[in-house]
Amino acid sequence: APEKKKLRILIFVSFFIVLLIASMLFIIKENLSIAVREIEILHSQIPADFDGYEILQISDINGKYFDINQEKLIQKISVLSYDIVILTGDYLSEPNTDDYRPILDLLDFFEEQGTPVYYILGERDYNYDSDNIEEDFISFNPVEKNDLMKEMDRTGAHFIYPIQEITRGESKIYLTGIKFYEAAFARSEE
Numbered sequence: 001a002p003e004k005k006k007l008r009i010l011i012f013v014s015f016f017i018v019l020l021i022a023s024m025l026f027i028i029k030e031n032l033s034i035a036v037r038e039i040e041i042l043h044s045q046i047p048a049d050f051d052g053y054e055i056l057q058i059s060d061i062n063g064k065y066f067d068i069n070q071e072k073l074i075q076k077i078s079v080l081s082y083d084i085v086i087l088t089g090d091y092l093s094e095p096n097t098d099d100y101r102p103i104l105d106l107l108d109f110f111e112e113q114g115t116p117v118y119y120i121l122g123e124r125d126y127n128y129d130s131d132n133i134e135e136d137f138i139s140f141n142p143v144e145k146n147d148l149m150k151e152m153d154r155t156g157a158h159f160i161y162p163i164q165e166i167t168r169g170e171s172k173i174y175l176t177g178i179k180f181y182e183a184a185f186a187r188s189e190e
Contacts, residue, residue, distance in 0.1 A: 047171030056082035063093030070105040089122020107155035117157040
């Protein structure tokens with residue numbers, strides 16, 4: 001009976017170790033995967049000039065490389081069709097780190113292509129302990145640009161706040177944060 005008990009414990013421990021290794025491999029694979037999803041947005045307030053206008057959104061680089069100099073990510077992006085790129089935060093692994101290179105390699109690619117890039121910051125991209133933040137539900141507007149923002153601006157990327165106007169034909173759309181309502185759009189056209 002003691003041998004059977006030892007065997008059960010050994011089987012349980014072995015099963016647990018295999019399950020743990022499988023879970024770790026799944027998490028690593030998911031963290032290094034690139035998901036591409038296509039979404040069509042139909043709305044009566046989108047001007048006809050923007051019919052077929054394509055926006056590439058990239059989020060959550062988190063200081064990671066997808067192959068050397070982002071080659072795997074750039075290969076995925078190069079076969080896509082898009083008019084502008086919107087980066088929606090979490091470029092760094094942690095606030096106050098200087099792991100800018102992964103996002104800057106991507107921005108250098110867009111700069112070489114001449115593609116307009118707009119960005120907001122995520123919670124990993126700016127020190128939340130700072131008093132220099134104007135909070136806005138899912139994103140925020142720092143009073144002073146940090147080093148990451150200065151590097152992104154250097155590549156020609158445009159910070160979305162307070163508002164960015166996009167023109168196509170005779171029509172305009174606006175990129176902004178959640179708290180900038182229609183009244184703010186009207187003021188920007190004056």
